[in-house]
Amino acid sequence: MKQDFINFPLQVIFKPFDSFWDLKYDNKGKLIVVYLLVILTIMAIILQKKYAGFLVNYSDPRYLNSVTDIVTVVFPFLLWCIANWSITTLMGGEGKFIEIVKATGYSLTPIVLIYLPMTFISRFMAEEEIAFYYLLISIASLWFVWLLFIGIMTVHQYTVLKTIVTIGLTIVVMGIIVFLGALVLSMIQQIYEFIYNIYREILFRT
Amino acid sequence: MFIKKSISAIVMASLLFSSSLIDTVKASTPYEAYNYNYWEEAVASPAAYIPDKVITGLDLGIGSLLEPNDFALGSDGRKYISDTGNKRIIVVSQDWKVEQIIEGYMSSAGVMTNFENPTGLFVDHDNLLYVADSVLGQVIAFDEQYKVTLVIDNPQSDIIAAGFKFVPLKIAVDEAKRIYVVASGVFEGIMQFDTDGSFLGYIGTNEVKRDYYEIMWRMFSTKEQLSKSVLFIPTEFSNLDLDQKGFLYATNIDISTQTPIKRLNPSGVDVLKRYGYFDVKGDIFFRGSIGPSRFVDIKYLNDGLYSGLDSNQGKIFTYDAEGNLLYIFGAIGNQEGTFKTPVALEFDGARHYVLDRAKANISIFKPTKFGKLVNEASRLHYNGFSKEAVPIWEEVLTLNSNYDVAYIGIGRSLVMAKQNEEAIFYFKQGMEREQYSVAFKRFRREEMKEHFSAVMTIIVIGAIATIGLLMWRKLRRKNMKFRNSHTVGRDQAL
Numbered sequence: 001m002k003q004d005f006i007n008f009p010l011q012v013i014f015k016p017f018d019s020f021w022d023l024k025y026d027n028k029g030k031l032i033v034v035y036l037l038v039i040l041t042i043m044a045i046i047l048q049k050k051y052a053g054f055l056v057n058y059s060d061p062r063y064l065n066s067v068t069d070i071v072t073v074v075f076p077f078l079l080w081c082i083a084n085w086s087i088t089t090l091m092g093g094e095g096k097f098i099e100i101v102k103a104t105g106y107s108l109t110p111i112v113l114i115y116l117p118m119t120f121i122s123r124f125m126a127e128e129e130i131a132f133y134y135l136l137i138s139i140a141s142l143w144f145v146w147l148l149f150i151g152i153m154t155v156h157q158y159t160v161l162k163t164i165v166t167i168g169l170t171i172v173v174m175g176i177i178v179f180l181g182a183l184v185l186s187m188i189q190q191i192y193e194f195i196y197n198i199y200r201e202i203l204f205r206t
Numbered sequence: 207m208f209i210k211k212s213i214s215a216i217v218m219a220s221l222l223f224s225s226s227l228i229d230t231v232k233a234s235t236p237y238e239a240y241n242y243n244y245w246e247e248a249v250a251s252p253a254a255y256i257p258d259k260v261i262t263g264l265d266l267g268i269g270s271l272l273e274p275n276d277f278a279l280g281s282d283g284r285k286y287i288s289d290t291g292n293k294r295i296i297v298v299s300q301d302w303k304v305e306q307i308i309e310g311y312m313s314s315a316g317v318m319t320n321f322e323n324p325t326g327l328f329v330d331h332d333n334l335l336y337v338a339d340s341v342l343g344q345v346i347a348f349d350e351q352y353k354v355t356l357v358i359d360n361p362q363s364d365i366i367a368a369g370f371k372f373v374p375l376k377i378a379v380d381e382a383k384r385i386y387v388v389a390s391g392v393f394e395g396i397m398q399f400d401t402d403g404s405f406l407g408y409i410g411t412n413e414v415k416r417d418y419y420e421i422m423w424r425m426f427s428t429k430e431q432l433s434k435s436v437l438f439i440p441t442e443f444s445n446l447d448l449d450q451k452g453f454l455y456a457t458n459i460d461i462s463t464q465t466p467i468k469r470l471n472p473s474g475v476d477v478l479k480r481y482g483y484f485d486v487k488g489d490i491f492f493r494g495s496i497g498p499s500r501f502v503d504i505k506y507l508n509d510g511l512y513s514g515l516d517s518n519q520g521k522i523f524t525y526d527a528e529g530n531l532l533y534i535f536g537a538i539g540n541q542e543g544t545f546k547t548p549v550a551l552e553f554d555g556a557r558h559y560v561l562d563r564a565k566a567n568i569s570i571f572k573p574t575k576f577g578k579l580v581n582e583a584s585r586l587h588y589n590g591f592s593k594e595a596v597p598i599w600e601e602v603l604t605l606n607s608n609y610d611v612a613y614i615g616i617g618r619s620l621v622m623a624k625q626n627e628e629a630i631f632y633f634k635q636g637m638e639r640e641q642y643s644v645a646f647k648r649f650r651r652e653e654m655k656e657h658f659s660a661v662m663t664i665i666v667i668g669a670i671a672t673i674g675l676l677m678w679r680k681l682r683r684k685n686m687k688f689r690n691s692h693t694v695g696r697d698q699a700l
Contacts, residue, residue, distance in 0.1 A: 060245055126647040
């Protein structure tokens with residue numbers, strides 16, 4: 001229990017190479033931990049928007065919406081995993097979909113670990129200390145990117161260059177998926193309108 | 207916490223019980239008064255100024271004005287109207303009786319010169335009149351009897367190009383009688399003349415904005431294309447005014463600039479304070495088809511306050527010395543108190559006067575209770591009487607509880623009085639982060655001092671407990687290992 005929920009995520013963020021290897025070949029990561037990390041990330045972001053100190057909190061309280069925050073985390077997360085899986089299956093990646101999800105999920109750990117305490121500490125910060133807040137927030141983001149990079153590289157057994165190319169392509173594919181999704185949605189809507197119009201026409205004719 | 211709550215309770219209660227006051231300010235205006243909040247949204251606000259009276263040439267008994275272009279108030283209450291289309295200057299007494307109509311000037315040689323197109327005029331602190339005539343190309347100074355004392359004509363200098371045509375539009379004169387002229391076709395800045403009319407130089411050039419897209423485009427265009435494209439030239443100033451310290455307030459009508467209002471120090475550097483939430487540029491939020499504010503006149507009101515006249519939407523924007531937008535009034539329209547082509551703005555210490563060129567009239571605006579209170583509190587604050595300003599700001603808040611400048615004003619006074627916790631509340635209300643930080647730091651230090659022993663005790667106990675726990679765990683682990691190794695040994699032995 002403790003091993004799965006605390007030790008392994010900590011091991012991942014400090015020793016990413018070994019840990020992602022373990023994740024892949026020793027089947028160490030747990031999907032439930034990934035879900036938990038995603039939920040904690042959402043919570044960290046919501047709490048940051050609502051409770052970060054006045055000096056660093058620029059969010060308009062009238063427009064805070066937890067549903068939007070959930071969507072802005074979950075949607076890109078899934079999109080990333082799907083896009084990355086679609087690309088790596090074509091590019092000789094060894095990772096399974098589940099492994100991509102796990103690697104991405106475990107990479108979120110530093111965001112949870114840094115955002116939550118920083119939200120609390122920022123309430124006691126004066127203007128001069130704000131720089132530390134932003135420094136740590138950026139460290140969290142960079143750490144996340146670093147872990148994601150290592151994770152993708154290890155899971156697929158890629159070289160550094162190939163990983164960079166794949167990540168670039170993944171982002172392109174994410175754009176394509178969004179585009180296609182929008183296209184399909186608008187088409188469905190058009191078809192619905194069409195059928196509904198026919199129905200109304202028949203209704204009024206008879 | 208209790209204090210914080212009780213303050214908000216007091217504020218709320220005073221809001222509730224003093225709502226009867228609001229009736230006194232209620233007055234119909236032909237425009238909707240508003241102001242911008244921290245989130246750059248236009249929110250309704252009580253009107254600060256309401257139309258009082260409209261004066262036309264017919265009221266003065268001298269026939270309609272024709273395209274009047276400028277208007278000035280003397281400190282003795284005399285009013286000067288530049289009736290440009292009728293080629294005359296009208297001097298009106300304090301109670302709107304025509305005193306004099308000046309149609310030109312007699313030179314010392316006895317030659318009469320009539321005005322051709324008097325576009326600008328200025329009355330200095332000794333109530334001497336100065337006129338700029340753009341067709342004559344002259345700036346003319348008069349004495350008390352409206353006899354000419356000085357004519358500036360064709361300024362000569364090494365830095366003025368040979369074929370230069372002097373077209374003065376607007377003028378201002380400082381206490382040392384130096385004359386500042388905004389002239390057409392001059393991109394170097396405001397022309398400055400000495401008391402004897404000799405040219406001193408330019409001050410306050412508007413900077414040319416470099417547009418990287420435009421530069422890129424130019425790199426690939428041919429010579430023919432370049433010769434046909436528009437030149438990169440600095441924009442001209444549109445009007446100017448002086449404060450009592452001799453600083454120039456100048457406006458320009460460059461629509462792309464973020465600094466249409468400038469305060470120029472004697473060496474021509476823009477020193478306008480812009481500490482408000484947003485740029486000092488009139489409307490923050492506007493429709494693309496209407497466009498940003500175009501300032502055609504500016505008036506220094508006293509005590510750091512200044513008003514700009516926006517000809518695009520017919521609005522008057524008043525700012526305080528720190529660049530906070532205090533209130534907005536006026537509109538384009540046909541009713542009394544609205545404008546068609548507003549061109550000049552004046553202030554007599556209480557009322558605003560706006561001269562409209564197309565309507566050929568002068569609209570007079572009087573302050574409401576809200577306007578008076580805001581002016582009074584800003585005045586006190588500017589002169590350092592922050593504490594005296596607090597009750598007035600509180601009254602302002604009863605009229606408009608969204609008035610951020612009032613919250614900040616009260617907060618500042620509280621910081622000075624070392625009431626940091628209360629100050630924090632007010633700065634939060636006013637969304638003023640810098641001042642909040644100052645108050646918060648002091649509050650934090652006080653709290654730390656007060657609870658130093660408690661905090662230290664907790665830290666020490668916490669540290670001891672952590673170390674103890676770690677040692678205990680280590681010890682236990684060692685025991686376990688020992689036991690394990692013992693067991694292993696025993697197992698092996700067995």
